[in-house]
Amino acid sequence: MFERHRPVAVRTEPLLLRIALIAIAVLFLSVFLILPLAAVFSEALRAGLGAYLAALVEPDALAAIRLTLLIAAIAVPCNLAFGVAAAWAIAKFEFAGKNLLTTLIDLPFSVSPVVSGLVYVLLFGAQGLLGPLLEKYNLHIIFAVPGIVLATIFVTFPFVARELIPLMQEQGRADEEAALTLGASSFRMFTTVTLPNIRWALLYGVLLCNARAMGEFGAVSVVSGHIRGLTNTMPLHVEILYNEYNFVGAFAVASLLALLALVTLAAKAVLEARYGDAIAGSNRH
């Protein structure tokens, strides 16, 4: 009996310690992660389902939802195209300055969202470097939709590229070279060899990029101008409602964003479980 238990005892902690550690971890994660999520839905439904739904179909809320969808529909494809191009150049070719380029692509992740918004105000704002020029042609970027798109593209810049680069580096060039040798055109090689190889990682990157694009607050807050019904995205609308003490409305709109986060997490977990190998070293963000 004693002999059978011995190997287990040296490889893990005593039972009581294990139970205590599990309890601490579960309690910590419940308080810090699960409770906030539960609070969003609980507060949103506090005044009943009717008030909840009414808050969602209110015109300003609908305008915010529409704008958020529009911003994501522009920003995500832009960064998708960039991510594929950058990964193609970095993973399949050798050139000087590659490491610097990879670092620069990750740069937006280390910049505060507020600073990300500010740089566009300094460039395109009324007092910005290009402000007088834009005014001459009556173009509006700051406090308008183009500014929100730009700020969103900035903060979601690295998402697709950083998923694809390590994967495509690992996959090497052999598959594509074989396709070319067999007479495929560049376009055919890309659509029938490269894309199928990277599709799950691509989807993974797009998923994360989209979640951030729809949920970005700080950067968008600086460039938006908070014009109700015009330049208010969903997260900004949440803030306005909250400041007006319309808590049911604020939490109702927030609950939609929380649902988006849950769907993102679920899809991410499914992708990792089923296609973990096809997404490669993407556990760290």
Add this chain to the structure above:
Amino acid sequence: MTARRSLFKSTSALPGFGLALGYTLIYLTLIVLLPLAALVLRASGLGLAGFWTIATDARVVTALRLSFGLALLAGAINAVMGTLVAWVLSRYRFPGRRLLDAAVDLPFALPTAVAGLALSALYAPNGWIGWWFAQVGIKVAFTPLGIAVALVFIGLPFSVRTVQPVILELDRELEEASATLGATRFQTLWLVLLPPLIPAILTGFALAVARAVGEYGSVIFIAGNIPYVSEIAPLLIIIRLEEYNYAAATAVATLMLAISFVALLAINLIQAWSRRRFGYV
């Protein structure tokens, strides 16, 4: 073959190098590099004296100290709790483990404004958690303590997700050897298992701090935003911008950008040290 290769000539037979790299460089320059350059240009226009006056302004110093101090505190809490959570999630089997494992990424996926809203509701004096603290006379929401709570929330996945893969890669034979040589389990944990985790713990700490210093959305709902007390540096940038005080906004932003670069440098140094010391990142 390699001797006379020009700098940008590709050794690959694949097409599209010029197009892909060209597009990448143009897009990167237009979206990221030029706007950041505009910030630096604007800051340099202030002159050293002007910059110094703004940077040493009492309100700016207080805000930066608050942002940085609380980011370090939250990073430290996450380094300890994140390592514990990573250990429990990767070594033990218990019901709900996979669900909790997936939930660790919630702060990455949940929009910061929603996180801030939820935390302020939870920790307000009449909230689910704030009520308990109120009973013992502690105010969490609308104080610096509330900011720390938000920063722990934001930074948690950085710690867990950096340490977790290293725990999974640990060589179980080392533990057995240590036990065979007569070490107690505690000695094995402390002397054999912890040292190789330290680079990952430090990297997670640096990533969490870098993120927390610049964090805005999740903080402003719970902070109370009282000047000199609970006003974070990113909020001060926005306040100065709304006053059309572009010079002050630019100066604070440049300081924060410098802090991010130092954090980025620290992360790279930790990883270089780790590669030398342990042979992996």
